[in-house]
Amino acid sequence: MLKIPGLGDLGDWLGEVPDLTELARGSTVWLAVTGLSRAGKTVFITSLVHNLLSALHNPNRMPLLKVVGDGRLIAARLEGAKAHLLPRFPYADNIETMAKTPAGWPQATADISEIGVDIRFVPTGLIGELLGRLSGGAATLKLRIVDYPGEWLLDLPLMSQSYAEWSRSMLPLWRRGLRAEIAQDFLQFIGDHPHNETSSEAVAKQAHDLYRALLVTARDSHGLSYLQPGRFVRPGTLSDAPYLWFAPLDVAESVDRFAAGSLGALMEQRFEVYKKEVVAKFYQDYFRNYGRQIVLVDVLGALLAGREAFEDARLATEAILQSFRYGQHSMLSKLIGSARIEKVLFAATKADHIPDRQREHLSALMRNMAALPAMQARGGGGNIDIMPLASVASTVDGTQEIDGKRVDVVIGRPVGAGKQAKFFGGEVPIRPPRPDAWGAPFLDIPVFEPPLIDPAPVDGIPHINLDLALDYLIGDRLR
Numbered sequence: 001m002l003k004i005p006g007l008g009d010l011g012d013w014l015g016e017v018p019d020l021t022e023l024a025r026g027s028t029v030w031l032a033v034t035g036l037s038r039a040g041k042t043v044f045i046t047s048l049v050h051n052l053l054s055a056l057h058n059p060n061r062m063p064l065l066k067v068v069g070d071g072r073l074i075a076a077r078l079e080g081a082k083a084h085l086l087p088r089f090p091y092a093d094n095i096e097t098m099a100k101t102p103a104g105w106p107q108a109t110a111d112i113s114e115i116g117v118d119i120r121f122v123p124t125g126l127i128g129e130l131l132g133r134l135s136g137g138a139a140t141l142k143l144r145i146v147d148y149p150g151e152w153l154l155d156l157p158l159m160s161q162s163y164a165e166w167s168r169s170m171l172p173l174w175r176r177g178l179r180a181e182i183a184q185d186f187l188q189f190i191g192d193h194p195h196n197e198t199s200s201e202a203v204a205k206q207a208h209d210l211y212r213a214l215l216v217t218a219r220d221s222h223g224l225s226y227l228q229p230g231r232f233v234r235p236g237t238l239s240d241a242p243y244l245w246f247a248p249l250d251v252a253e254s255v256d257r258f259a260a261g262s263l264g265a266l267m268e269q270r271f272e273v274y275k276k277e278v279v280a281k282f283y284q285d286y287f288r289n290y291g292r293q294i295v296l297v298d299v300l301g302a303l304l305a306g307r308e309a310f311e312d313a314r315l316a317t318e319a320i321l322q323s324f325r326y327g328q329h330s331m332l333s334k335l336i337g338s339a340r341i342e343k344v345l346f347a348a349t350k351a352d353h354i355p356d357r358q359r360e361h362l363s364a365l366m367r368n369m370a371a372l373p374a375m376q377a378r379g380g381g382g383n384i385d386i387m388p389l390a391s392v393a394s395t396v397d398g399t400q401e402i403d404g405k406r407v408d409v410v411i412g413r414p415v416g417a418g419k420q421a422k423f424f425g426g427e428v429p430i431r432p433p434r435p436d437a438w439g440a441p442f443l444d445i446p447v448f449e450p451p452l453i454d455p456a457p458v459d460g461i462p463h464i465n466l467d468l469a470l471d472y473l474i475g476d477r478l479r
C-alpha cells in the first residue's frame with residue numbers, strides 16, 4: 001500500500017488507486033475534427049494548436065479552458081511526427097498563410113491527417129498533490145488531433161442498404177427540382193441502360209463517371225451536401241480502383257435479385273465491395289478510436305446558399321448524426337463493437353459573421369435542423385453538446401444607426417477590400433425557414449480577412465468559444 005506522510009492509506013481514500021506512474025508518464029486522448037468540406041476543420045485545428053502553444057504566454061486567450069484558467073498549464077508543445085500512421089496536418093504552413101500580408105485562409109485539404117500536442121499540467125485535487133510529491137508536480141496528456149472529411153460519415157446509411165435499396169433511395173432525389181437539372185445527362189444515360197442489360201465494363205465506367213461528375217457539380221456549383229457515396233466526392237488516398245466504378249440504376253420495387261451477368265449484378269458487386277473495403281474499414285480502423293469528436297457545421301453558409309442547399313445540409317446533418325447514435329442493434333454498434341464516443345460537440349462555425357446577440361440563434365437553428373434534441377435526451381445530455389464557434393474571430397462587434405434605430409453589426413475587412421466596414425447580416429432564424437419564407441436571402445455576409453496574427457506561438461489568435469469547446473471535449477482529462 002502506498003503511504004504518503006500526512007495522507008494515510010491511499011487505498012482507503014481513493015477506492016481504486018489510479019496508476020500514478022501512468023499519469024505522470026502521460027496518457028493519450030484522441031480528438032477527431034470532422035464536418036463537410038468548407039465547414040472550417042482546417043481553420044479550427046490550426047487555431048486550436050496555435051492557441052494551445054501560445055497559452056502559456058498569453059493565458060487570456062483561453063481562460064475557459066480550465067487548465068489554463070486555473071494556471072495549471074506548464075507547457076504545450078508539438079509532438080514529433082515520427083511514428084504517425086496518418087499524414088501530418090500542415091499546421092506551420094497554415095499559420096504562415098494566415099500571418100502573411102495580406103492574410104489568407106489555409107488551402108483546402110481533402111484527406112485525413114493528424115497532429116499531436118503534448119500538454120504538461122498540474123493535476124487538481126488529491127492526485128495532483130500526490131504527483132507533486134512523486135514527479136515534480138506534472139502530468140502529461142498527449143492530445144492527438146485528427147482531421148477527417150465529414151463526407152465519409154454520409155456512407156454509414158449504405159451499410160444497412162442493398163444496392164437495389166440504395167438506388168431506389170437515391171434516384172428519386174435526383175429527379176426533383178435543382179438536382180434534376182444537374183443530373184440530366186446521367187439520368188438520360190441510365191435511362192438507356194436498364195439493370196438487366198448484359199453487363200459491360202465500359203457502360204458501368206461511363207455511368208460512374210457521369211454520376212461522380214454530377215456529385216462534384218452539385219457540391220461545387222450548387223452548395224449541395226447530401227451526396228452519396230461520400231468517397232466519390234472526397235476520395236482521400238483511395239486510388240481510382242475498378243470496384244469504385246458503380247452508380248445507382250433504376251431498379252423497380254419488385255426486383256431484389258439481379259440476373260447473373262447483368263449490369264445490375266456488376267454494380268451490386270462493386271457496391272458491396274465498397275461497403276466492406278471502404279465504409280466498414282473506416283469505422284473499424286479509425287472512427288472507433290476517436291473517443292472525442294467535434295462536428296463542425298457551417299449553418300450560416302447553408303442559409304446563405306438558399307432553400308435547396310439548406311434542405312440538403314439538413315439531410316446531410318441528419319445522416320452524419322447516425323454515426324453518433326448508438327442502439328443495441330444499430331449498424332454502428334456492429335461496426336465499432338463496444339467502442340464508445342465519450343463526448344461529441346456539434347459546433348455552428350463562423351459565428352464571428354454575426355453579432356454576439358445572434359449567436360445563440362445559430363445553435364438553436366442547428367438544434368432544430370437535425371434530431372439533436374432527441375439525441376441529447378436519450379444520451380442523458382452529458383455527452384452531447386451544441387455551441388456557436390469561431391475558430392478565428394475576424395470581426396469585432398459594433399452598432400450602427402439604421403433608420404433611427406440602433407442595430408448590432410460586425411466590423412471586419414472583406415477579403416480584397418482596402419478597409420474595414422460594418423455589416424448588418426440580417427436575422428438568423430431559430431428554426432429552419434418555411435418553404436415560402438425564402439423569397440429574399442436571409443443573410444448577406446462577405447468572406448472576411450483573418451485578423452492580424454503573430455506566426456510565433458506567443459500571442460495566440462482571437463476566437464469565440466474555442467476554449468469552451470476544448471474544455472468540454474477534453475477538460476476531464478486535464479484535471
Ligand SMILES: Nc1nc2c(ncn2[C@@H]2O[C@H](COP(=O)(O)OP(=O)(O)O)[C@@H](O)[C@H]2O)c(=O)[nH]1
Nearest residue numbers: 037038039040041042043105350390391392394
Ligand atoms: N470568419 C471566419 N471564417 C472562417 C472560420 N473558419 C473557417 N472560415 C472560412 O471558411 C473557409 C473554409 O474553412 P476550412 O477550415 O478550410 O474548411 P474545411 O474544408 O472544413 O477544412 C476558410 O477558408 C475561411 O474563409 C472562422 O472561424 N471565421
Ligand SMILES: [Mg+2]
Nearest residue numbers: 041042108109
Ligand atoms: Mg480542410
